[in-house]
Amino acid sequence: MTRVAFYAPMKPPTHPVPSGDRAMGRAILQALEHGNMDAELVSTLQTVDKQGCRDIQTRLLAQAEREATRLITLGQHSNWQVWITYHSYYKAPDLVGPVVAAALKLPYFQIEATRARKRLTGPWAAFAQAAEAASDAADVIFHLTQRDALALRAYQAPHQKIIHLPPFLPRVNLPPQSLCEGAMLSVGMLRHGDKIASYELIADTLKRLKTPDWRLVIAGDGPALNAVASIMGPFGARVEMRGSLDAEALEKEYSNASLLFWPGVNEAFGVTYLEAQAAGLPVVAQDRPGVIDVLAPGQYPRPEQGPEALAQELDALLRHPDERAGRGRAARDHIAAHHLISGASTILCTAISEVLA
């Protein structure tokens, strides 16, 4: 059994708050296990600076140095063969993996690392340089979206492999299929920034709906609860905010919904699109980089077409149950063909075995 040291500097898979990156971190651990690899979460240190603050970065760089020293000692008595880091980028660089991997002579893999050269100067300079150096040190980088591949290929280190790993759900089979007959569903944690931008667009769209008796259920919770509640206030009981749901409750919501409505403002790709489509829900989203990589083939309105185009899409689907069911089936087939654990596990484990051979 290949022994893998796993690390996610943004958020460990054991963190209590749901998010897409936590879901992907967990899914990767399961994909390694599925491929008969013995993966161990070796550190829970979060090296995250969301503000662009030199003091935070200096403090975390020092903490990471101590963590790397601890792991080098630990690694001398563990027989790790490979190091994998999930999601290193300029706001949450991997400050630990490259140091430990070099000291222990382990191949160093990154999954969903992104390069952002324009951040090499400015408030994130120290972290951006560290993220860039970590990517330079990687033997293999797996990219989840085509957009990420552009910069990774442009600055690819000599002998580095860059491999496409389509985002995936940690399951072999599909969940129960929705009849596509309930309320519309939006799933997104209630955060300021990109999430609230999607919620604002949702509200602007709902105002324009011509369908008389629509309903929307929202799953998610977080610091922007009051802001989202006030954005949705004008719709009264038609919008029902359910709070943060666990996996089982969320699966029930997917199977009770008629469609998923999530515009996807600045999403890297959106785990909820995978979850909803797996349940056979048609998705109303905008055609955005990353997002389009995980949506079933079809026509999606461009961002510049605004809420009017989204409202037309929703009205058309709400009016035509057969269209909803047909698009839902296509979405489900798309997930089964491209975004489940077996394919991902093969891609990951083959690349690891090749490097170790």
Ligand SMILES: CC(=O)N[C@H]1[C@@H](OP(=O)(O)OP(=O)(O)OC[C@H]2O[C@@H](n3ccc(=O)[nH]c3=O)[C@H](O)[C@@H]2O)O[C@H](CO)[C@@H](O)[C@@H]1O
């Ligand atoms: C703004 C942004 O860039 N977001 C990215 C972020 O995830 P981010 O956390 O923003 O969003 P996602 O939509 O990917 O995932 C949300 C996750 O939270 C879970 N959930 C949600 C509501 C709830 O009540 N209960 C619950 O468990 C969902 O099941 C899902 O697994 O990292 C992911 C991995 O790179 C990307 O796919 C997202 O695009």
Ligand SMILES: O=P([O-])([O-])O[C@@H]1[C@@H](O)[C@H](O)[C@@H](O)[C@H](O)[C@@H]1O
């Ligand atoms: O706040 P939290 O849910 O622990 O962590 C969150 C991350 O998991 C998420 O992917 C990111 O986009 C948010 O800005 C936030 O940092």
